[in-house]
Amino acid sequence: MVSATKSFAPETAAPDAAEPTARQAAVLDAVLALMQESGGQLTMTAVARRASCSKETLYKWFGDRDGLLTATVQWQASRVRAGRYDRQKLDASSLRDSLRGFAANWLSVISSPTSIALNRLAISHAASKQSNLGQIVLDNGRFAIGNRLKPVLEEGRAAGLLQFDDTEAAFRTFFGLAGRDVQIRLLLGDTLTLEKSEIARDAAAATDQFLALYGRTEPKPAAA
Amino acid sequence: MVSATKSFAPETAAPDAAEPTARQAAVLDAVLALMQESGGQLTMTAVARRASCSKETLYKWFGDRDGLLTATVQWQASRVRAGRYDRQKLDASSLRDSLRGFAANWLSVISSPTSIALNRLAISHAASKQSNLGQIVLDNGRFAIGNRLKPVLEEGRAAGLLQFDDTEAAFRTFFGLAGRDVQIRLLLGDTLTLEKSEIARDAAAATDQFLALYGRTEPKPAAA
DNA sequence: ACCGAACCGTAACGTACGGTACGGCTTCCT
DNA sequence: AGGAAGCCGTACCGTACGTTACGGTTCGGT
Numbered sequence: 001m002v003s004a005t006k007s008f009a010p011e012t013a014a015p016d017a018a019e020p021t022a023r024q025a026a027v028l029d030a031v032l033a034l035m036q037e038s039g040g041q042l043t044m045t046a047v048a049r050r051a052s053c054s055k056e057t058l059y060k061w062f063g064d065r066d067g068l069l070t071a072t073v074q075w076q077a078s079r080v081r082a083g084r085y086d087r088q089k090l091d092a093s094s095l096r097d098s099l100r101g102f103a104a105n106w107l108s109v110i111s112s113p114t115s116i117a118l119n120r121l122a123i124s125h126a127a128s129k130q131s132n133l134g135q136i137v138l139d140n141g142r143f144a145i146g147n148r149l150k151p152v153l154e155e156g157r158a159a160g161l162l163q164f165d166d167t168e169a170a171f172r173t174f175f176g177l178a179g180r181d182v183q184i185r186l187l188l189g190d191t192l193t194l195e196k197s198e199i200a201r202d203a204a205a206a207t208d209q210f211l212a213l214y215g216r217t218e219p220k221p222a223a224a
Numbered sequence: 225m226v227s228a229t230k231s232f233a234p235e236t237a238a239p240d241a242a243e244p245t246a247r248q249a250a251v252l253d254a255v256l257a258l259m260q261e262s263g264g265q266l267t268m269t270a271v272a273r274r275a276s277c278s279k280e281t282l283y284k285w286f287g288d289r290d291g292l293l294t295a296t297v298q299w300q301a302s303r304v305r306a307g308r309y310d311r312q313k314l315d316a317s318s319l320r321d322s323l324r325g326f327a328a329n330w331l332s333v334i335s336s337p338t339s340i341a342l343n344r345l346a347i348s349h350a351a352s353k354q355s356n357l358g359q360i361v362l363d364n365g366r367f368a369i370g371n372r373l374k375p376v377l378e379e380g381r382a383a384g385l386l387q388f389d390d391t392e393a394a395f396r397t398f399f400g401l402a403g404r405d406v407q408i409r410l411l412l413g414d415t416l417t418l419e420k421s422e423i424a425r426d427a428a429a430a431t432d433q434f435l436a437l438y439g440r441t442e443p444k445p446a447a448a
Numbered sequence: 449a450c451c452g453a454a455c456c457g458t459a460a461c462g463t464a465c466g467g468t469a470c471g472g473c474t475t476c477c478t
Numbered sequence: 479a480g481g482a483a484g485c486c487g488t489a490c491c492g493t494a495c496g497t498t499a500c501g502g503t504t505c506g507g508t
Contacts, residue, residue: 188350
């Protein structure tokens with residue numbers, strides 16, 4: 001898929017790679033496990049040994065090392081697609097719940113070892129400009145959550161609960177209020193543990209701040 | 225200061241290596257230049273060629289590759305120490321100017337090619353847990369600006385202009401409002417150009433939002 | 449003028465790792 | 479049963495790169 005390897009079948013219908021088989025998925029999980037182990041050396045030999053498969057098979061399935069990493073990133077991305085927010089009635093309370101859910105979900109994603117390892121990998125590759133791992137990670141992280149949250153914001157505006165001109169700007173503010181310095185600190189190796197309760201509290205605080213800035217009706221800030 | 229990171233206070237004397245000589249500084253500048261070139265392969269041979277010095281000298285001066293990179297990061301960090309904010313009278317207007325200055329400075333730092341390259345390098349090393357480049361970058365980036373801004377916030381509170389309980393939490397909010405998604409997007413290779421005017425505008429917007437959340441007296445938003 | 453230190457340029461060495469080849473085993477099809 | 483295909487384990491190859499070694503040149507001190 002990646003470089004100019006022999007152009008045989010797999011890329012006909014699917015935009016990229018077809019769904020991996022169960023065995024292939026096991027290999028990709030091995031890659032994910034390997035890259036989360038501190039100082040984990042992500043060599044083809046290590047992957048083959050960890051997945052109990054031969055290197056020959058790795059190259060047959062994924063082309064080259066870059067193809068394997070790309071497939072791994074996409075594999076992980078495909079399982080993050082969850083948390084559909086069905087448009088409910090959307091009053092002030094449900095909007096607040098939705099925002100809190102988004103913030104909490106985002107915080108737990110970026111603080112997960114998998115996300116940290118994946119982002120570090122993609123950033124390393126972005127430095128050498130090889131491959132487009134960075135774009136894939138961005139598309140399935142920052143931009144994916146943006147595309148899922150912005151409709152909620154616009155519905156909130158349509159319902160008279162929010163007030164803003166630029167949806168993108170409003171989303172970026174929410175993004176900043178929720179994420180703050182968490183991601184960069186974790187990527188740089190700062191030991192920063194986010195308990196579930198802490199995530200919930202931070203998500204609620206970020207939501208309150210966002211509503212204070214963009215809410216039309218004051219959300220009763222004194223209430224706990 | 226927040227978590228249990230060993231962030232010892234801003235050392236006055238050189239904590240590690242002594243000041244590099246002019247020739248050594250030239251070598252370190254060569255490293256910096258090299259790591260900013262897209263796809264720049266940061267090999268010892270490339271550094272030696274770029275700096276017109278022998279590899280033997282590199283090893284004599286810096287020990288090994290890691291020592292060279294560490295010295296480079298510290299070298300760059302040592303020149304970012306600028307922008308002292310002398311405590312002026314601190315009325316509402318000067319506080320706002322200070323905050324805008326901090327936000328604009330931070331945005332221009334994180335969007336500079338040098339910062340991007342340095343952070344990518346440190347993040348790559350944090351993945352392999354080797355060395356403490358991540359901690360150095362963190363201490364001279366996120367924590368340094370925190371230590372410089374927090375006194376301003378507390379002075380603002382003492383002057384009755386701001387209202388908050390937790391200085392650290394207030395700073396992190398400001399950090400998030402100013403940085404938003406800029407750093408992670410740049411690190412992942414997103415093409416995101418920040419013009420000087422755009423930085424000034426974003427910094428002003430972040431400051432307004434921060435004051436809306438933490439300001440005690442409404443800063444007269446209608447006035448230009 | 450002489451000596452030694454510092455340094456440059458380059459060659460050489462060792463290893464790690466991406467990629468390939470091959471023998472043997474299992475499975476499935478006919 | 480027999481053959482073919484897929485795959486595992488391992489040995490192997492070529493290259494890139496960190497690190498070391500060495501000859502040649504410059505320069506300050508005596």
